[in-house]
Amino acid sequence: MCGIVGYIGPKNAYPILLAGLKRLEYRGYDSAGIALLNGESRVYKCKGKVSDLENYVIGKDISGTVGIGHTRWATHGEPNDINAHPHVSMNGLFIIIHNGIIENYSRLKRKLEDRGYTFTSDTDTEVLVNLIEYIYMKGQVTAEIAVRLALTKVIGAYGILVTCKDEEDMIIAARKGSPLVVGVGDGEYFFASDATPIIEHTNRVVYLNDNDVAIVRRDEITFKTVMNVKITPIIQNLDLDIGEIEKGGFDHFMLKEIFEQSRAIEDTFRGRISHNPFNIHLGGLFHVMDKLINAKRIIIIGCGTSWHAGLVGEYLFEELARIPVEVEYASEFRYRNPVILPDDVVVAISQSGETADTLAAIKLAKEQGATVIGICNVVGSSIPRETHAGVYTHAGPEIGVASTKAFTAQVTVLSMIAMLLGHERKVISESEYQSLVSALIEIPSKIDIILKDISEIQKIADLYKNSNNCLYLGRGFLFPVALEGALKLKEISYIHAEGYPAAEMKHGPIALIDQNMPVFVLATKDKSYEKIVSNIQEVKARKGIVIAVVSEGDTVIKGLADHVMEVPLTDEALTPLLAVIPLQLLSYYIAVLRGCNVDQPRNLAKSVTVE
Numbered sequence: 250m251c252g253i254v255g256y257i258g259p260k261n262a263y264p265i266l267l268a269g270l271k272r273l274e275y276r277g278y279d280s281a282g283i284a285l286l287n288g289e290s291r292v293y294k295c296k297g298k299v300s301d302l303e304n305y306v307i308g309k310d311i312s313g314t315v316g317i318g319h320t321r322w323a324t325h326g327e328p329n330d331i332n333a334h335p336h337v338s339m340n341g342l343f344i345i346i347h348n349g350i351i352e353n354y355s356r357l358k359r360k361l362e363d364r365g366y367t368f369t370s371d372t373d374t375e376v377l378v379n380l381i382e383y384i385y386m387k388g389q390v391t392a393e394i395a396v397r398l399a400l401t402k403v404i405g406a407y408g409i410l411v412t413c414k415d416e417e418d419m420i421i422a423a424r425k426g427s428p429l430v431v432g433v434g435d436g437e438y439f440f441a442s443d444a445t446p447i448i449e450h451t452n453r454v455v456y457l458n459d460n461d462v463a464i465v466r467r468d469e470i471t472f473k474t475v476m477n478v479k480i481t482p483i484i485q486n487l488d489l490d491i492g493e494i495e496k497g498g499f500d501h502f503m504l505k506e507i508f509e510q511s512r513a514i515e516d517t518f519r520g521r522i523s524h525n526p527f528n529i530h531l532g533g534l535f536h537v538m539d540k541l542i543n544a545k546r547i548i549i550i551g552c553g554t555s556w557h558a559g560l561v562g563e564y565l566f567e568e569l570a571r572i573p574v575e576v577e578y579a580s581e582f583r584y585r586n587p588v589i590l591p592d593d594v595v596v597a598i599s600q601s602g603e604t605a606d607t608l609a610a611i612k613l614a615k616e617q618g619a620t621v622i623g624i625c626n627v628v629g630s631s632i633p634r635e636t637h638a639g640v641y642t643h644a645g646p647e648i649g650v651a652s653t654k655a656f657t658a659q660v661t662v663l664s665m666i667a668m669l670l671g672h673e674r675k676v677i678s679e680s681e682y683q684s685l686v687s688a689l690i691e692i693p694s695k696i697d698i699i700l701k702d703i704s705e706i707q708k709i710a711d712l713y714k715n716s717n718n719c720l721y722l723g724r725g726f727l728f729p730v731a732l733e734g735a736l737k738l739k740e741i742s743y744i745h746a747e748g749y750p751a752a753e754m755k756h757g758p759i760a761l762i763d764q765n766m767p768v769f770v771l772a773t774k775d776k777s778y779e780k781i782v783s784n785i786q787e788v789k790a791r792k793g794i795v796i797a798v799v800s801e802g803d804t805v806i807k808g809l810a811d812h813v814m815e816v817p818l819t820d821e822a823l824t825p826l827l828a829v830i831p832l833q834l835l836s837y838y839i840a841v842l843r844g845c846n847v848d849q850p851r852n853l854a855k856s857v858t859v860e
Contacts, residue, residue, distance in 0.1 A: 559663075699827065767794045
């Protein structure tokens, strides 16, 4: 979850590293640091954000054409100056930055202490850099060999950049379980946890695979495995525009990304839907379609917002394709010895494609013989490489930590798969299929209608910005949206919020309702409409405050609720794509009014690449 950058070439490294850290700060912002090499090594690091580091280095020597930088999301050791990266080995021979967790660091640390090593930080990373130095000095080997030998002794995940005092015109990069990208420029090389810091310098990149090591000098780059097997790298061209990772005039990335959702959804189905008649084509699933059509069960795995998208997928697959579905938290699935059968299809959902728990769950499912399909936003990430087949979303880079457009793009992909399966399995008629695909094509323009006037949402945010607790209720397809709405509010405003099936309210949560409890009810026109009206009446009978998301033109709920937020009419199966938009905006404006850092909420990071 930490952000890693590096540079080696003819230019001054510091401005490249600083700009790269700012691009990657969404991955962690507990502390930041850089190391610069120019005949001598200089390490500057401090607790806080990249801006704190930028202020800290004012007046200091920032020369050097080789450098590495890091922005941290703390795992081992509290966020402070000492635990910040980079870490330097005890004798000053090696400097390292690290994303991941070394699980056996305690045992390695004890062995190193027995050999005279002392430690200044509480991190597992300092153990690794001292292990590298110990092997280097004791074995009288090259820095490359010392790094590779050290990595054979560690258990866990890592994405690392390492420099050596004796070979300072070299950076060694390695990964296992934590993403790392090498950018190939004209006589220069760049390193990063993802491509966002690299795109402004080069569009040619190599994505390291697990157990890959890159040995990069000014005039050459060598790829091999940890076990010293040479690799011929695949250099890919990035399809990414620098404007996609800028705020574009918006106050926050999250707001920009909320407003990008109509475009993201359209990009996700563009080229996958043919017209006259409508038909869905998902080339990434071509060779597993028979498995999908004949699946006895679909298991959907994900974490956080991706899990909520998976819950929508459960309703879609069961309603439209009549295939039994189970939705699992990847973090639980991987540890609970699940029953997985060879004719199961496992659908893994992840925005980043690097979520550690989801990757581990994928490997478990494959070992049990299941067919595994990935739904992912980041080209070249680990999940597309680990799965048998898959579909990319085309949401574009999502920088805001609280996911918005990734959710709607994931639901769009799940909707297309469910429609296609329903059609192929003859669960839905040709006319129903045509109607559903047509309705999906209209979703982007309907989102634009919602976004055209958000004044009512802003007023509601101002009224309830000081609430301590909120309840979110939904039925059917909109129950997962209630969960997602509550999660968004918790993530960025720090208000306690819970999502519940509306029918379950009277089985416990109704005890919480009083005149101070805002209750957000997803109440669009569908087959549960009369039931949700009854739920609203139950809340109002207990003096609760009701804020409802309703279909345009609704008069019944408008007469009951304290406030309503309207969304255009669409097919019931696609209502999550519209109903979630007001909840995202509401969370955003409440958080802004509370003075919260919307793009970098406390204790969170964008991509959870550690357990």
